[in-house]
Amino acid sequence: MTFPFPDGRLFIGGEWETGRGAEITSVFAAEGVENMTLAGASREDVLSAIDRARTAQADPAWRNLKPHERATYLYRIAEGISANSERLSWLQSRDTSKSRAEARALVASAAATFRYFGAVLETSDELLTAPRGDYLTCSVHDPIGLVAAITPWNSPIASDAQKAAPALAAGNAVLLKPASWSPIISLELARIVEEAGLPKGLYSVLPGSGREVGNLLVEHPDIGKVSFTGGTSTGRHLAHVAAEKLMPISLELGGKSPTIVFDDCDEDQAIAGILFGIFSSTGQSCIAGSRLFVQRSIYDRFVARLVEATEALKVGHPFDAATQVSSMVHADHRDTVEAYVRAARDEGGEILTGGARPQGAGYDDGAYYMPTIIAGLANTDRTCREEIFGPVLVVMPFDDEADVIAMSNDNDYGLACGLWSRDHAKCWRLARAIRAGTVWINTYKQFSISTPFGGDGASGMGREKGRAGLRAYQRQKSIYDDHSGQPLPWARWP
Numbered sequence: 072m073t074f075p076f077p078d079g080r081l082f083i084g085g086e087w088e089t090g091r092g093a094e095i096t097s098v099f100a101a102e103g104v105e106n107m108t109l110a111g112a113s114r115e116d117v118l119s120a121i122d123r124a125r126t127a128q129a130d131p132a133w134r135n136l137k138p139h140e141r142a143t144y145l146y147r148i149a150e151g152i153s154a155n156s157e158r159l160s161w162l163q164s165r166d167t168s169k170s171r172a173e174a175r176a177l178v179a180s181a182a183a184t185f186r187y188f189g190a191v192l193e194t195s196d197e198l199l200t201a202p203r204g205d206y207l208t209c210s211v212h213d214p215i216g217l218v219a220a221i222t223p224w225n226s227p228i229a230s231d232a233q234k235a236a237p238a239l240a241a242g243n244a245v246l247l248k249p250a251s252w253s254p255i256i257s258l259e260l261a262r263i264v265e266e267a268g269l270p271k272g273l274y275s276v277l278p279g280s281g282r283e284v285g286n287l288l289v290e291h292p293d294i295g296k297v298s299f300t301g302g303t304s305t306g307r308h309l310a311h312v313a314a315e316k317l318m319p320i321s322l323e324l325g326g327k328s329p330t331i332v333f334d335d336c337d338e339d340q341a342i343a344g345i346l347f348g349i350f351s352s353t354g355q356s357c358i359a360g361s362r363l364f365v366q367r368s369i370y371d372r373f374v375a376r377l378v379e380a381t382e383a384l385k386v387g388h389p390f391d392a393a394t395q396v397s398s399m400v401h402a403d404h405r406d407t408v409e410a411y412v413r414a415a416r417d418e419g420g421e422i423l424t425g426g427a428r429p430q431g432a433g434y435d436d437g438a439y440y441m442p443t444i445i446a447g448l449a450n451t452d453r454t455c456r457e458e459i460f461g462p463v464l465v466v467m468p469f470d471d472e473a474d475v476i477a478m479s480n481d482n483d484y485g486l487a488c489g490l491w492s493r494d495h496a497k498c499w500r501l502a503r504a505i506r507a508g509t510v511w512i513n514t515y516k517q518f519s520i521s522t523p524f525g526g527d528g529a530s531g532m533g534r535e536k537g538r539a540g541l542r543a544y545q546r547q548k549s550i551y552d553d554h555s556g557q558p559l560p561w562a563r564w565p
């Protein structure tokens with residue numbers, strides 16, 4: 072079954088309008104064909120969206136909605152996503168070359184995210200704090216105003232929802248800038264937001280280059296918060312801009328996450344988890360378990376089994392139900408990954424499997440790359456330090472707990488970690504000692520919208536998801552309400 076592509080218009084302040092900016096081409100990299108070309112947002116388009124967002128957000132009809140009333144919009148958006156899941160996931164597969172199964176899972180997660188933040192909104196209490204005088208004290212939360220959400224191409228509908236749902240629930244207007252490689256799905260989500268009846272102006276989707284559209288949003292004085300997911304160098308640049316404005320910014324950035332296999336683990340369970348952790352999404356995942364440490368006593372046998380299991384993975388077309396490792400998002404990105412593997416060879420790395428494009432009919436025009444395992448490198452080598460963002464795993468031996476904690480933490484990133492052992496006390500010791508926003512014990516890459524997510528160090532700052540995810544889009548305010556009826560004594564008046 073196929074579905075039509077959107078008509079190429081942008082969603083600017085609640086109206087569908089043809090962009091006046093540079094052209095953007097979405098490609099289906101699995102086949103090396105063009106999906107569609109659209110005109111991205113111009114400076115005028117962005118300013119117009121901001122203008123309309125300001126008016127819509129300030130309208131008491133939105134600002135003063137009671138939580139249970141505002142939540143109904145989120146529930147309707149969730150229903151709209153679920154009702155259109157086949158179409159949305161098909162478009163997401165075309166836009167990013169993700170397998171159908173992965174695209175369907177991301178769409179389901181986007182619906183769940185809107186539903187969850189509707190529920191969080193309805194059930195969040197304002198706090199009566201302990202008074203220390205003749206007044207009532209309480210802590211309340213106001214919307215920030217205008218939120219810019221900037222998202223990457225690797226899981227667009229899920230990352231859009233992760234920002235838009237809590238930001239709208241909190242009473243803001245949202246200006247979303249998707250990545251130029253994946254504009255389609257964000258525009259389709261805007262259709263659903265519109266059909267849910269969200270008042271005009273509160274939601275805009277502004278595809279365009281980061282340097283023009285992204286920067287303009289971040290620098291604009293009316294934008295009160297930026298929620299960014301993307302690469303570390305971009306995030307660092309945006310943090311500087313935010314610092315100048317003294318504007319809150321949340322940064323979900325890259326990773327080089329360690330996965331640690333102890334000699335007392337269930338090896339079959341570990342191998343299945345490691346494969347999923349690094350090779351699902353073709354490794355284009357911030358939390359990919361891309362640095363594998365295996366205890367020396369089992370290193371040779373375990374790595375041989377891992378290589379054998381990797382070679383059994385099905386690399387193929389995203390629309391083939393048997394596919395486990397699909398095409399990469401774009402041929403340019405495949406070339407970047409390929410260059411990293413060349414550099415690893417130059418560093419002295421031994422390619423245990425992969426290290427090449429797959430050969431044969433069906434692969435010729437696509438941006439495919441074989442799942443690759445590299446050994447023989449030190450944790451300090453470039454291949455082991457930098458995020459490759461592709462199906463490339465580096466494997467290293469370790470001796471004991473202290474050794475592996477030191478190597479895990481000897482990296483700029485701090486996003487995730489996987490631990491494989493039957494000794495839970497040991498796993499908990501490591502879970503607390505390793506710098507990471509998320510630790511998985513005997514599992515990997517499992518997600519729950521009710522559990523906070525984020526990174527430390529070069530992996531970013533701030534947390535998304537969970538009940539506190541709503542508060543990240545609000546301004547906290549404390550109110551003191553006198554009930555003594557008496558003038559303050561300091562003035563000695565009247």
Ligand code: NAD
Nearest residue numbers: 222223224249250281282285286301302305323324325357
């Ligand atoms: P990127 O940083 O190149 O782009 C991300 C977004 O920022 C895009 O929309 C881009 O257009 C925009 N952008 C680029 N320059 C900008 C600027 N100067 N001002 C404003 N916006 C700008 O990242 P990418 O290549 O699209 O995505 C891959 C990266 O995202 C990887 O590093 C990956 O680890 C990271 N990521 C992190 C998470 C997480 O939750 N931690 C999740 C997914 C992806």
